[in-house]
Amino acid sequence: MQALIDVRDLHFQYDDGTVALSGVDFQLFPGETVAVLGANGSGKTTFVLHLNGLLKGNGSVTVCGMPVERDTLTAVRQKVGLIFQDSDNQLFMPTVIEDVAFGPLNLGLDRHEAAVRARTALHEVGMAHACEKAPYHLSAGEKKRVAIAGILAMRPEILVLDEPTTFLDPPGQNALLELLDRLPQAKILVTHDVDCARVLANRAVFFDKGRITGEGSVEEVIGRFNWDRTALKRQATSRL
Amino acid sequence: MHHVVLDRWSRGSSPLHRRDARAKIVAALVFLIVLATAHRSFIPLAFAYFAILIAAGFVAGLPVFAVLKRAAVVLPFTAVFAAISVAAGEPMRAAVLVVKSYLSALAVLILVSTTPLPELLRGLECMGVPRYLLMVIQFLHRYLFVISEEAQHMCVAAQTKSGSMRRSLFHGSRFNAAAGALSVLFARSYGHAEGVYQAMLARGFQGHFRTFANPVFRKADAVFVLAALAVLAGVRLVLEVWS
Numbered sequence: 164m165q166a167l168i169d170v171r172d173l174h175f176q177y178d179d180g181t182v183a184l185s186g187v188d189f190q191l192f193p194g195e196t197v198a199v200l201g202a203n204g205s206g207k208t209t210f211v212l213h214l215n216g217l218l219k220g221n222g223s224v225t226v227c228g229m230p231v232e233r234d235t236l237t238a239v240r241q242k243v244g245l246i247f248q249d250s251d252n253q254l255f256m257p258t259v260i261e262d263v264a265f266g267p268l269n270l271g272l273d274r275h276e277a278a279v280r281a282r283t284a285l286h287e288v289g290m291a292h293a294c295e296k297a298p299y300h301l302s303a304g305e306k307k308r309v310a311i312a313g314i315l316a317m318r319p320e321i322l323v324l325d326e327p328t329t330f331l332d333p334p335g336q337n338a339l340l341e342l343l344d345r346l347p348q349a350k351i352l353v354t355h356d357v358d359c360a361r362v363l364a365n366r367a368v369f370f371d372k373g374r375i376t377g378e379g380s381v382e383e384v385i386g387r388f389n390w391d392r393t394a395l396k397r398q399a400t401s402r403l
Numbered sequence: 404m405h406h407v408v409l410d411r412w413s414r415g416s417s418p419l420h421r422r423d424a425r426a427k428i429v430a431a432l433v434f435l436i437v438l439a440t441a442h443r444s445f446i447p448l449a450f451a452y453f454a455i456l457i458a459a460g461f462v463a464g465l466p467v468f469a470v471l472k473r474a475a476v477v478l479p480f481t482a483v484f485a486a487i488s489v490a491a492g493e494p495m496r497a498a499v500l501v502v503k504s505y506l507s508a509l510a511v512l513i514l515v516s517t518t519p520l521p522e523l524l525r526g527l528e529c530m531g532v533p534r535y536l537l538m539v540i541q542f543l544h545r546y547l548f549v550i551s552e553e554a555q556h557m558c559v560a561a562q563t564k565s566g567s568m569r570r571s572l573f574h575g576s577r578f579n580a581a582a583g584a585l586s587v588l589f590a591r592s593y594g595h596a597e598g599v600y601q602a603m604l605a606r607g608f609q610g611h612f613r614t615f616a617n618p619v620f621r622k623a624d625a626v627f628v629l630a631a632l633a634v635l636a637g638v639r640l641v642l643e644v645w646s
Contacts, residue, residue, distance in 0.1 A: 215605050240607050247605075255603065257410055257519065257521075265608075269606060269609065269613065297411075313606065
């Protein structure tokens with residue numbers, strides 16, 4: 164089976180000299196959801212920014228058989244939908260419908276088709292009622308849904324979600340996880356939230372100092388790197 | 404948030420809002436040219452134009468007092484030149500300068516308060532304004548929102564620590580701290596702006612904002628332009644002949 168995303172020996176260094184990635188190899192296959200775990204500053208977000216061509220490092224990144232290069236950026240950005248941690252960054256148009264249609268219009272669709280796609284995507288995420296609202300009037304959970312709709316409207320084959328549950332309350336998190344679980348696209352999930360990884364992912368990779376140091380099932384990776392609060396919970400329970 | 408006021412005003416549905424952006428831009432340009440070149444019988448002309456602008460504000464359903472207040476933002480800049488004119492012994496010239504700049508600002512404010520920015524920029528693009536300049540305006544507008552948002556967050560943070568950024572700025576001993584806070588504001592805004600730009604690129608942005616609206620220049624827009632031209636030029640002509 165051909166990988167949707169194939170990353171080989173990826174290296175990246177920021178202008179200030181910080182080495183963010185040092186030899187990352189990664190593959191994502193159709194239908195998969197992979198959780199990307201690791202400490203703050205381990206290179207997770209830097210890694211996913213390469214998948215959409217927002218950063219360019221040394222090594223090879225291939226998306227749906229296309230190398231991520233200047234000439235292929237438009238096609239790559241249609242294939243890989245990147246949902247950022249802070250939805251406020253992602254919502255920049257005056258109304259929800261205009262924001263969701265931003266991507267389809269950039270793909271060259273006419274206004275009618277872009278509007279249809281935007282409305283369909285908003286319906287899909289349960290935000291059809293908010294079409295004419297201003298994004299800054301929405302709650303954190305609603306913003307996240309609209310941000311996802313903005314990506315879905317571009318009909319991507321791969322969704323990359325950077326900390327999707329951040330800023331959401333537990334009911335908001337549950338609703339978001341249900342929504343993401345329903346979406347058929349292959350997903351990469353950058354997260355500190357192990358419950359989120361457990362619910363959505365069927366594989367996990369662990370980043371440390373810019374490289375993948377562990378890979379396996381979600382439970383295996385969480386267990387191997389002690390990436391859970393189980394011990395703390397046990398302590399708390401014993402105190403009670 | 405305070406910074407969205409103009410954007411909210413621009414999304415009304417009054418007859419003025421419904422006019423094509425190009426028609427409003429032409430009308431505003433005519434106003435600016437007629438005003439800038441007026442010399443004779445300036446006082447009655449200024450009153451007449453002020454009344455026309457107030458009427459336009461009412462027709463557009465704008466909060467006229469708030470619009471008048473916002474237009475005054477231009478006064479500190481022209482006050483400098485007015486002061487120079489006064490010092491040079493030309494108080495009348497100083498007054499004309501202040502009035503002209505205020506009325507011009509008011510006209511432009513009514514234009515941007517009745518036309519959403521994407522439509523305004525599209526109108527300017529159709530009229531041959533260089534795309535590069537329009538891109539700069541788009542980003543300036545977007546990032547002003549970003550800076551304003553960050554400033555509001557920082558003000559709240561300062562207040563929770565029993566401080567006030569505004570008070571600090573005018574308090575000598577705390578000026579350094581306030582200056583530091585300002586630098587942090589710009590650094591944070593820069594980071595935030597970069598996030599916005601990355602999100603735009605990730606959704607296929609190629610340097611050109613496309614809008615939903617499909618601008619069509621209708622008969623009513625042509626009538627509006629002709630009416631604006633006739634009224635503005637007519638008023639000036641009548642007053643000049645009368646004087």
